[in-house]
Amino acid sequence: MDSYGIGQNSIHDKMDISPLDLRDIAVWNNVKLDVAKNNLQYDDDFEIFVNNFSRIFVGKKELKRAAQAQNRLAADASNLAHVLNLILQDEYKKEELIEWLSMLIPEFENIEVKQSNLDGSFEFFLYEKTHNKPFSKHLISDGTYNILSILAAVLQSDSPQFLCIEEPENGLHPHVIQLLVEFLRKKPKIWDIIFY
Numbered sequence: 216m217d218s219y220g221i222g223q224n225s226i227h228d229k230m231d232i233s234p235l236d237l238r239d240i241a242v243w244n245n246v247k248l249d250v251a252k253n254n255l256q257y258d259d260d261f262e263i264f265v266n267n268f269s270r271i272f273v274g275k276k277e278l279k280r281a282a283q284a285q286n287r288l289a290a291d292a293s294n295l296a297h298v299l300n301l302i303l304q305d306e307y308k309k310e311e312l313i314e315w316l317s318m319l320i321p322e323f324e325n326i327e328v329k330q331s332n333l334d335g336s337f338e339f340f341l342y343e344k345t346h347n348k349p350f351s352k353h354l355i356s357d358g359t360y361n362i363l364s365i366l367a368a369v370l371q372s373d374s375p376q377f378l379c380i381e382e383p384e385n386g387l388h389p390h391v392i393q394l395l396v397e398f399l400r401k402k403p404k405i406w407d408i409i410f411y
Contacts, residue, residue, distance in 0.1 A: 288371055292364040296337035296352065298371050299363065300328040308370050315398055319362050319391050339363075358386030365395060 288298045302308045303326070316323045322343040330337050340349035341359070352360065361383065368378055384392050 286371070288364065288368045292360070292367075295360075295364055295367055296328055296339045298367045299326065299339050300330070300337050302367060302370050303328055312366055312370060315366055315394075316362070319394055320359055356386060358388070358391070361386050362391065362395070366398070369399065 286298070286301055288294065299312075302312055313326065316326060320341075322345050323341065324344045325342040326339060327342070327349065328337055328339045338351060340351055341355060342349045365380060365383055368380065369376075383395065387395070
């Protein structure tokens with residue numbers, strides 16, 4: 216048995232799929248059918264690992280993305296507004312997000328997510344104490360976008376997660392980096408977060 220709990224005569228021995236392919240619901244449904252039909256072994260630990268694995272490359276739009284559930288932050292954080300909308304619907308997570316944004320972003324006052332009536336897409340807006348008009352994602356700094364992405368990646372799920380975040384310090388003040396490390400250390404020990 217390997218480190219993911221997949222033994223001999225497993226789905227990986229019989230099918231040519233990668234772990235990230237399992238995030239695509241159509242692929243996953245085909246795998247479940249093949250597992251049942253061919254009497255293959257399957258351990259839920261692997262599914263849990265795959266479903267809770269995230270690798271974040273904020274702002275790297277040239278990455279080829281695997282299909283991913285919309286309620287999880289995409290590898291390039293392109294669906295950040297949608298994930299923030301889900302987080303803001305949970306009062307506890309909303310309170311925690313706003314509390315940390317207040318500490319990490321000078322003059323931060325509030326965050327709001329709006330859904331377009333035309334195409335159903337989401338857009339977020341940041342409010343600052345010194346301005347009466349909000350800032351859209353196109354008007355905020357890369358550092359602010361990175362902060363939002365890291366917080367969203369951590370708060371997106373109540374389940375244990377394995378997060379890989381590439382260069383989280385990009386665009387951040389050294390003091391903000393220290394506060395982010397403090398935030399991540401307060402998360403449950405069952406979470407694995409890797410920075411590289």
